[in-house]
Amino acid sequence: MSALQAGVMNVPFVPVRGLLGTDYMKVRPDFKEIANPYDPREPIAIVPAIAPDVAVFHGWRGDRSGNVVASQAADAKLIAQASRRVIATVEELVDDNLAGQPVRGALVPGIHMTAVVHAPRGAHPTACHGRYPVDRAHLQEYIEAAQSDATFKRYLDRYVLGTGDHAGYLARVGG
Amino acid sequence: MSDAPTAAEVMAVAFARRLHDGETIAVGSVSPIPASACLLARATHAPGARLILLGNPDHFPFNGGMQEFYNFAIRGRIDVFFGSGAQIDQHGNFNLSVIGDYAKPKVRLPGGRAQGALPFVVRRFYLFRTDHTRRVFVPRVDFITAPGTSPPEVYRPGGLAAVVTDLCVLELSRERRRLELASLHPGVSLDDAQARTGFPLHAPTPVPATPSPTERELDLLRGPVREELEAFYPEFVRAQA
Numbered sequence: 062m063s064a065l066q067a068g069v070m071n072v073p074f075v076p077v078r079g080l081l082g083t084d085y086m087k088v089r090p091d092f093k094e095i096a097n098p099y100d101p102r103e104p105i106a107i108v109p110a111i112a113p114d115v116a117v118f119h120g121w122r123g124d125r126s127g128n129v130v131a132s133q134a135a136d137a138k139l140i141a142q143a144s145r146r147v148i149a150t151v152e153e154l155v156d157d158n159l160a161g162q163p164v165r166g167a168l169v170p171g172i173h174m175t176a177v178v179h180a181p182r183g184a185h186p187t188a189c190h191g192r193y194p195v196d197r198a199h200l201q202e203y204i205e206a207a208q209s210d211a212t213f214k215r216y217l218d219r220y221v222l223g224t225g226d227h228a229g230y231l232a233r234v235g236g
Numbered sequence: 237m238s239d240a241p242t243a244a245e246v247m248a249v250a251f252a253r254r255l256h257d258g259e260t261i262a263v264g265s266v267s268p269i270p271a272s273a274c275l276l277a278r279a280t281h282a283p284g285a286r287l288i289l290l291g292n293p294d295h296f297p298f299n300g301g302m303q304e305f306y307n308f309a310i311r312g313r314i315d316v317f318f319g320s321g322a323q324i325d326q327h328g329n330f331n332l333s334v335i336g337d338y339a340k341p342k343v344r345l346p347g348g349r350a351q352g353a354l355p356f357v358v359r360r361f362y363l364f365r366t367d368h369t370r371r372v373f374v375p376r377v378d379f380i381t382a383p384g385t386s387p388p389e390v391y392r393p394g395g396l397a398a399v400v401t402d403l404c405v406l407e408l409s410r411e412r413r414r415l416e417l418a419s420l421h422p423g424v425s426l427d428d429a430q431a432r433t434g435f436p437l438h439a440p441t442p443v444p445a446t447p448s449p450t451e452r453e454l455d456l457l458r459g460p461v462r463e464e465l466e467a468f469y470p471e472f473v474r475a476q477a
Binding site for chain 1: 290291293296298299300301302303306310333338339350352353354355356357379380381382383386387389390391
């Protein structure tokens, strides 16, 4: 999250609390320990910024100016600002401008958006808070399919490559 | 008389009694026992405790997403946070990242970077396990998601306070850099606990008993707390029934 914040600010790295003494410092050579330049007695970890080329997130509603309302928990506004291109899929498209309205959730201003895509149940098989819960049976199927390349290929053929489009996917999963 | 308390109820009460009035307490999205403890504490001795239930918009007092919560925690504003360690070792190091080798894991766990920061800044970090076994309590964790203790020059205003399991309460001694047995739950012997722990248990003699839930605590846990919890963890509440 700090790394995304650094991406939002267009700085190359960010000092973060914690991490020192954890094995993340061993498995991530790009995480480094430095002396705080302002108080050299203090060691502190730095991590490189994250600035994605493309971000995709799912929201509740989108309007024709690209404004999107999403769950607070998704941190969509942070991700949208850090990324070069931003695609939101939404449960519904509305004609009213969302920017001037009181919203429950997080409003991501259209200025950050590259495209808004109407995709009802687009978060499936995960949950869309307030709309539909996690599809546990499907996730279980996914987990089992992910055990080997052969079963995973069958999963992809059945639910991704072989469905044509989003409507085809929803029909396949019983939507 | 109510039915005898379950292990989950003993754990909830052990946690509830460690929470104080006026504290800010955060609970993860898959932590029903700590959540019951918070609701119980609020219904008894800590009416002014502030609860943050991650994943529940009705108990999430921020409007800037997880980022706002995370930064709030980093600034040391959270008194208590609960986590679950997949592996916990004698030095209080815990692993919520990966079982086996990091590059070729047997199991990849959900612990992310936040678990490498929150245990440094949250005043009291508690771990819970409902299955106290040698698989969990290991001599040495496969991966240190967060260390039990840190050298004095590292910024660490908070840290691990205790581990509560279905058998006992272990507390971290910072001076001795190790977990020590603080109490055994009713009906659990030191031999039982030791047999299911993969490192030597350091215990006072005699070992104190974890306080049994009172009738009032049990009534609250089985009544209003359970009702409030049901909206958040329906599957947990069903499994308890």
